[in-house]
Amino acid sequence: MLPENPIPHDVTGQDQLLEVLQEHMRRDTRASPQDRAVFTGRLTRHVRRLITSLYAVYGPRPDFWDVVEQAVLTAWDSYVQRPQDLKDLDRQRAGDQPWFSSREAVGGVCYVDRFGGTLAGLRERIPYFKELGLTYLHLMPLYESPGGNSDGGYAVSSYRHVDPALGTMAELAEFATQLRAQGIALVLDFVFNHTSNEHAWARAAAAGDPHYERFYWIYPDRTMPDEFERTTREIFPDDHPGVFTRVDSTPAGRAANPRDPDPRWVWSTFHSFQWDLNYSNPQVFHAMAAELLFLANQGAQVLRLDAVAFIWKQLGSTCESQPRVHDLLRAFNAVTALAAPAVVFKSEAIVHPDEVIRYVHPEQCALSYNPLQMALTWEALATRDVSLLAAALAERHRTPEGTAWVNYVRSHDDIGWTFSDDDAARLGVDARGHRRFLNAFYTGRHPGSFAHGVAFQDNPRTGDCRVCGTTASLLGLETEPGPAVDRILLAYSLAMSTGGIPLIYLGDEAGQLNDPHWEQNPDHALDARWVHRPLYCANDYDRRHDLFSVQGRIFGGIRGMIAVRRGTPEFEGTTLIPFGTHTPHVLGYQRPGRHSVVLCLANFSDWSQFVTGETLSGFLPAAVSLHENASVDLRGGILLEAHGFRWLRVIPVS
Ligand code: GLC
Numbered sequence: 001m002l003p004e005n006p007i008p009h010d011v012t013g014q015d016q017l018l019e020v021l022q023e024h025m026r027r028d029t030r031a032s033p034q035d036r037a038v039f040t041g042r043l044t045r046h047v048r049r050l051i052t053s054l055y056a057v058y059g060p061r062p063d064f065w066d067v068v069e070q071a072v073l074t075a076w077d078s079y080v081q082r083p084q085d086l087k088d089l090d091r092q093r094a095g096d097q098p099w100f101s102s103r104e105a106v107g108g109v110c111y112v113d114r115f116g117g118t119l120a121g122l123r124e125r126i127p128y129f130k131e132l133g134l135t136y137l138h139l140m141p142l143y144e145s146p147g148g149n150s151d152g153g154y155a156v157s158s159y160r161h162v163d164p165a166l167g168t169m170a171e172l173a174e175f176a177t178q179l180r181a182q183g184i185a186l187v188l189d190f191v192f193n194h195t196s197n198e199h200a201w202a203r204a205a206a207a208g209d210p211h212y213e214r215f216y217w218i219y220p221d222r223t224m225p226d227e228f229e230r231t232t233r234e235i236f237p238d239d240h241p242g243v244f245t246r247v248d249s250t251p252a253g254r255a256a257n258p259r260d261p262d263p264r265w266v267w268s269t270f271h272s273f274q275w276d277l278n279y280s281n282p283q284v285f286h287a288m289a290a291e292l293l294f295l296a297n298q299g300a301q302v303l304r305l306d307a308v309a310f311i312w313k314q315l316g317s318t319c320e321s322q323p324r325v326h327d328l329l330r331a332f333n334a335v336t337a338l339a340a341p342a343v344v345f346k347s348e349a350i351v352h353p354d355e356v357i358r359y360v361h362p363e364q365c366a367l368s369y370n371p372l373q374m375a376l377t378w379e380a381l382a383t384r385d386v387s388l389l390a391a392a393l394a395e396r397h398r399t400p401e402g403t404a405w406v407n408y409v410r411s412h413d414d415i416g417w418t419f420s421d422d423d424a425a426r427l428g429v430d431a432r433g434h435r436r437f438l439n440a441f442y443t444g445r446h447p448g449s450f451a452h453g454v455a456f457q458d459n460p461r462t463g464d465c466r467v468c469g470t471t472a473s474l475l476g477l478e479t480e481p482g483p484a485v486d487r488i489l490l491a492y493s494l495a496m497s498t499g500g501i502p503l504i505y506l507g508d509e510a511g512q513l514n515d516p517h518w519e520q521n522p523d524h525a526l527d528a529r530w531v532h533r534p535l536y537c538a539n540d541y542d543r544r545h546d547l548f549s550v551q552g553r554i555f556g557g558i559r560g561m562i563a564v565r566r567g568t569p570e571f572e573g574t575t576l577i578p579f580g581t582h583t584p585h586v587l588g589y590q591r592p593g594r595h596s597v598v599l600c601l602a603n604f605s606d607w608s609q610f611v612t613g614e615t616l617s618g619f620l621p622a623a624v625s626l627h628e629n630a631s632v633d634l635r636g637g638i639l640l641e642a643h644g645f646r647w648l649r650v651i652p653v654s
Contacts, residue, residue: 013065049333057280058285061282075335077290098366101404110138119142130182142162143161151270155273157198185302186300187303188304190304216275217244222244228244236270237461243276248261276310285332289335293336303346305348321358350413353420356371357399362400367403367501373392377491382438386604388429390578395423407501413529417466442467472511477550486643488554496562497571514532518534585609586605597649601638608639626649
């Protein structure tokens with residue numbers, strides 16, 4: 001009944017699709033007339049982008065219109081099951097200014113077990129989240145996953161079950177409701193590049209079920225793996241070379257498959273127990289869309305799209321950030337707009353900055369980690385020179401309307417130096433040598449370094465290496481507490497003021513140090529990222545109100561920034577205008593408001609720095625220093641302490 005060859009830019013099957021849907025909705029006794037009207041309205045608005053995005057991926061298939069129909073029906077099915085309070089949220093959010101670019105938005109991220117023990121334990125910490133000022137809480141993956149090493153939960157065995165050691169899915173939904181009542185949005189991971197090898201689909205594939213074998217990239221021998229590996233890169237070379245592993249290289253694979261030895265190879269970009277899903281099979285898209293919407297219906301308001309760059313494989317390419325990745329995102333986004341429009345996606349693409357920005361779009365990911373600002377903040381802290389960072393803010397900070405960065409200092413992952421070689425070259429920096437320096441600096445191998453970091457995935461063959469360590473340890477809190485506190489606050493001052501959601505890796509605000517025991521856990525010993533994932537340290541948090549303690553200075557400093565940010569209309573939105581300070585050690589940028597501007601100055605040097613009155617002469621002399629709410633006369637210039645920063649309300653000379 002539907003046309004066989006739709007034309008992507010003049011879609012002819014739309015009317016027929018609507019008819020099929022109307023009929024389906026009429027027969028669905030779970031839905032009210034209002035539900036039908038709302039969904040039909042949304043479909044009218046979004047169907048075109050759903051069709052064109054799916055067409056880009058699955059267009060040549062003879063069953064293309066079935067693919068579209070199935071996607072719409074999956075969305076409908078989730079929509080009718082969506083709890084009423086979330087449907088109300090969908091309505092409230094429609095037409096709102098995006099909540100995430102508000103000056104009140106502040107994020108926190110933690111592991112449930114490490115920060116609260118269990119979901120019940122974490123509930124007890126809601127008053128703390130309020131005290132800190134969070135409006136966004138990202139719980140690291142808390143789903144069922146293999147015992148032992150599960151890549152910190154990023155090997156998901158079921159998207160519908162919480163790890164029983166942490167609680168239940170019902171508790172998670174309840175927790176989301178409680179957070180929402182306190183003005184905090186729940187953020188969950190959607191780990192959609194791969195499942196664990198213990199997921200029911202993977203088990204079935206390992207057992208030889210052809211339907212589920214097609215859910216993964218499984219090959220009978222090395223022919224295709226060798227072809228693909230010609231152009232792909234190794235992500236976790238410590239775990240396995242290349243991107244393929246033997247199907248039976250893990251106990252679960254062996255148990256599932258009686259054939260011995262199993263000759264098959266499976267794509268596993270990360271660990272051998274994380275099997276990449278095959279999105280060239282539309283059944284995978286449908287199955288994962290259903291899992292995504294299930295999580296949306298538990299109350300997640302942001303879904304972090306884990307390892308997004310890897311979801312499409314193209315022979316002869318790097319298999320990262322392929323054009324089809326963006327089409328798939330647009331399709332997932334459209335399905336979500338039908339069923340759970342309050343939900344936004346956050347991109348986790350820790351790749352070249354030219355690629356990172358391509359994910360940031362209201363019809364793909366409205367939010368994205370800002371790995372460039374993160375990496376260059378660390379770069380400037382090491383070099384005491386802000387040139388690369390200033391150039392990045394000037395040229396690479398802007399995102400499309402309706403989107404925002406998530407600005408972070410640390411995440412649970414390693415720090416990779418993902419700046420552009422060309423940007424560096426323009427400033428006379430040799431990128432390769434500079435990365436070598438940064439790795440040496442942060443692993444404490446460079447003379448005079450203050451850092452206590454650990455190398456990660458040091459690959460002598462490719463020269464690749466990344467860095468692990470908590471913010472406090474990387475900034476030398478163990479050995480130079482005074483300057484380290486100032487450096488921590490300096491780093492956070494950027495995340496808090498450049499525009500977008502500042503994200504606190506919980507523990508940072510209490511100055512948590514590296515975990516000295518991380519290697520003692522056999523499940524973690526091969527993964528140095530555990531050095532910066534310490535357990536909640538009650539002693540550190542107990543000191544947070546003691547302004548004479550290191551913890552108190554950090555906590556007070558971060559809370560102070562949050563309070564000032566909240567009270568400063570110029571920090572609304574994401575617009576940033578560069579400001580040249582005429583010193584390589586001091587970063588400057590402006591956040592424009594309606595009648596005034598906030599000028600941010602940040603000194604990365606170990607010495608005081610002076611920004612001259614002449615440099616500031618584009619502003620009227622009378623300014624206000626926001627932290628102290630004190631008047632400042634700009635004609636006298638601004639003196640910044642070592643690692644000091646100032647937020648000044650200024651009026652440009654018109
Ligand atoms: C993301 C996660 C990282 C994980 C990887 C594989 O990069 O942040 O922790 O190891 O994906 O899921």
